Amino acid sequence: MSELLGIPLKRTLEVDFATELSKLIDATSFQTASFFQPDISKVATARNNAITPDISVGGLDALKKYYAILLQLEKKFPNNQIEFTWFQTLSQKSHGCGQYSLQWEKLTIIYNIGCMYSLLALDSNSDSAESLKKSCLYFQNGAGCFKYVLDHQATLKTEAVVDDSTAKALTSLMLAQAQECFWFKAVQDKHKDSLIAKLSQQIVNFYAESISDSQKGKLIRNDWTNHLKAKKAYFSAVTYYRMALSFNGKKQFGSMVKALQTALQFLNESTLSSNAKFKTVIESALKEAQRDNDFIYLQQVPSELPTIQPASMVKPSSIVGLLPSVDDSEQLFKDLIPIEVMDYCTAYNERQDKYVEQRITNPLTSLSKLLKESMTTYQIPQELKTISETELKQYQASLNNLQVNNENIQSELDNITHILNEEALSDNQLRLKHGTLHWTLPESSTINAKYYEKLNKLKEYIDQGSAIDKQTNELFQTIDKTLITSGIKLPESNDPLTNKIKQVIQERSEHIEKTKRRSSEYRILSKIISSYKKSGTTDFEPIFIEHLKYFDEDLRYVNNTKQENMKLIHEIERKENNKTNESGETKKMERTDPRELYIEDLKYSLGLLDEVKDNLNAGTTFYENLINSTNTFCNEVREFDATRRIEKTKLDESLIFEGK
CATH class of the missing domain: 1.25.40.280 (alix/aip1 like domains)
Structure with a gap:
């Protein structure tokens, strides 16, 4: 071969x-x-x-x-x-x-x-x-x-x-x-x-x-x-x-x-x-x-x-x-901890964090949230948010801008009125000069009618805008500006149940932070390394299960907290029931809790501000449209006036020539 x-x-x-x-x-x-x-x-x-x-x-x-x-x-x-x-x-x-x-x-x-x-x-x-x-x-x-x-x-x-x-x-x-x-x-x-x-x-x-x-x-x-x-x-x-x-x-x-x-x-x-x-x-x-x-x-x-x-x-x-x-072959790097083991440690750390989150921190957070939602006087509703002084000044500037637009449009309408009046006066003088039989141009009262009609309509619109602007400005002045621009800080409640719930929620929040801190310090790395060096295998699941027993005390705390939540919510319901009489009607009671007063005042001022913002948005659109309509109309009137001037001049010169 x-x-x-x-x-x-x-x-x-x-x-x-x-x-x-x-x-x-x-x-x-x-x-x-x-x-x-x-x-x-x-x-x-x-x-x-x-x-x-x-x-x-x-x-x-x-x-x-x-x-x-x-x-x-x-x-x-x-x-x-x-x-x-x-x-x-x-x-x-x-x-x-x-x-x-x-x-x-x-x-x-x-x-x-x-x-x-x-x-x-x-x-x-x-x-x-x-x-x-x-x-x-x-x-x-x-x-x-x-x-x-x-x-x-x-x-x-x-x-x-x-x-x-x-x-x-x-x-x-x-x-x-x-x-x-x-x-x-x-x-x-x-x-x-x-x-x-x-x-x-x-x-x-x-x-x-x-x-x-x-x-x-x-x-x-x-x-x-x-x-x-x-x-x-x-x-x-x-x-x-x-x-x-x-x-x-x-x-x-x-x-x-x-x-x-x-x-x-x-x-x-x-x-x-x-x-x-x-x-x-x-x-x-x-x-x-x-x-x-x-x-x-x-x-x-x-x-x-x-x-x-x-x-x-x-x-x-x-x-x-x-x-x-x-x-x-001869085994090399026997005592080296491979990357695979480090990856296991990372994965188990992530699982531990998730375990703590799902079994401890999230349940405590949810229980506190449920408790807060049951108490009307505990905290500010989420939809209530204060604004900055800069934002408040922007609203004032927007109001001023509406006033400027109104005045500019008023001035333009006055100018249009002057043009139409001057055109009518000129037509009347020339008609008297040459006589009705010789002055054959259409009378201004006839040909100007449509312009005066449109002018009056625009004046009605601008008057309506002025009225709404006045109402909006008055509404803006009634807002408690200090209240809505200051950071939200609930006054201390004088209700014992509210204060008790506040204390319970604070304790839970501290326990959550403490548990997170303990979890970040208590890691499985050393146990996995020790196990790997002894066995050389990567079956670490039993070690991880044993490792999680460290948090058993926290799980018992969560379970006890659930029982505590039920008792507190029962107290809240009983208190609410005491506010109604036997016929189911709400008893007339003075609002004495500073928290309720604060929330009601803040709601009222923010509600007024929402009305002002709606009016500002509508007013901005209104004046944009009105400015466009007024400019278009002004151009029409100027063009009409220019055409009439040319016609008058031609007819005037013609009649004077015939008279000579």
């Missing part, structure tokens, strides 16, 4: 693993890096041995040892802290890629293990049965590694180790060469030609898959693809040659001729250096078969031959058992 391909190992840049791991430990662990210096050195050495391995079983072991260490590092450290740079070696132009990912590094090492298996298979390649068996196994192991990379790199958040099409092509190539080893052993053992044909047909199929994927991929060179095509053509020739021999045994001489012709056609497509000897064999066999069939057997040569069912004897090796597990 010859002309098999080995996959070149990827190359990498050296990483100062010792420094990078030291930084990482110092940043993410309770311990310092100096405590783990021996383990750090072992990791750095393992990588240095793995990046330039000899093509040997020892080199394979170096790769696997580093892979096992990476499994440990994945459990101990974050994935994205150290940068690894690797260079592709399949394509004619090598290009590098750097990624911050332990997973990417691990899959790249698996890829290189696959490459190493392919190279070891070439080294083991000889005609002996034992070496064929070993080569076949190595090629299947290589296929298993490439397939594993293909199946798992989709989960990477970084660039792929190798594009999917190339990974598929390499997997098929390894299987083709493994099948080739099996086929060669079958030839040596002189198995039936029909079986050997099925074995070689499977080789053809594997090479066909590899060719298809290599043409889609980004890395496999054209000379490799051409080599795969040559191998496919060669083994197609082998398949039909073995079919021909099988047909000869069955005395199907016409089919034998067709099979040999087809074999020769495929062989002519192959460019392998080993073709010459095989071609001589086929040509000799074809010549003899054609002569015998033409002169002796006289069988018809078919146009097509039956399809050959391939026989696959190889498959990608399972990664389980092929690669070491995390337990197959």
Whole structure:
């Protein structure tokens, strides 16, 4: 056997693993890096041995040892802290890629293990049965590694180790060469030609898959693809040659001729250096078969031959058992607390906070809220909010602005009135001057009527606006401005029940703050670390359940508070019932509680302010519309007056000329 391909190992840049791991430990662990210096050195050495391995079983072991260490590092450290740079070696132009990912590094090492298996298979390649068996196994192991990379790199958040099409092509190539080893052993053992044909047909199929994927991929060179095509053509020739021999045994001489012709056609497509000897064999066999069939057997040569069912004897090796597990190497960083444990601590702290919130602080808050809502004199209703002095001044300014708008519109309407009156006076004087028979323009009293009507309407509107502005201003002056601009501060109640409830709510609020503070100080971290160091497992749930018993006293306090709430609300209801007489009517009682007086006064002043704000909003819109209407009307009147002036001048000059 010859002309098999080995996959070149990827190359990498050296990483100062010792420094990078030291930084990482110092940043993410309770311990310092100096405590783990021996383990750090072992990791750095393992990588240095793995990046330039000899093509040997020892080199394979170096790769696997580093892979096992990476499994440990994945459990101990974050994935994205150290940068690894690797260079592709399949394509004619090598290009590098750097990624911050332990997973990417691990899959790249698996890829290189696959490459190493392919190279070891070439080294083991000889005609002996034992070496064929070993080569076949190595090629299947290589296929298993490439397939594993293909199946798992989709989960990477970084660039792929190798594009999917190339990974598929390499997997098929390894299987083709493994099948080739099996086929060669079958030839040596002189198995039936029909079986050997099925074995070689499977080789053809594997090479066909590899060719298809290599043409889609980004890395496999054209000379490799051409080599795969040559191998496919060669083994197609082998398949039909073995079919021909099988047909000869069955005395199907016409089919034998067709099979040999087809074999020769495929062989002519192959460019392998080993073709010459095989071609001589086929040509000799074809010549003899054609002569015998033409002169002796006289069988018809078919146009097509039956399809050959391939026989696959190889498959990608399972990664389980092929690669070491995390337990197959010396355990490193035994005393290091991994990030996973810290994540557990964070998660349990969040669960503890939620537990305290849901079981203690929220129930106490809800009970206090329920108590407050039952007491009308306890606190200011939420809808009551004071305003700033600046906001109050803005309302005063808005009132002043309404007055300015009103005055401006009044002035504009007076101007319009003056224009219309002047136009009527002018028309009357000219009519007296020339006489009604000669002064033929329409009288102002007729043509001006629509303008006076619109003018009067606008004056009505402005008078209405003035009246509303006056009411709004008077309403604004009645507001207790000091009350609504001062911070809300309820006076002390003189009601014993109210004061008692205030004290209870204050105690609950203090208990809530105290519980939050105690919870923030009482964390599970030390218990988890202690448990992890003893067992090495991450089943911390029983520890957490026991940890929460610390808050049992708080839970009892919440339960007692519920009972207290029911009693206080019952007292409130009884007090409210005492305010009504036997017929259900409310008893006439003077308001003596300062809180009730304060709230009522604040409600009243804020209610007046709401009315003022509504009037201001409506007034602003009113004057905007009225200003637009007045401006439009003013333009109409000016245009009318200008037109009438021109008409009067023309008629006046005409009558004077005729009089002369």
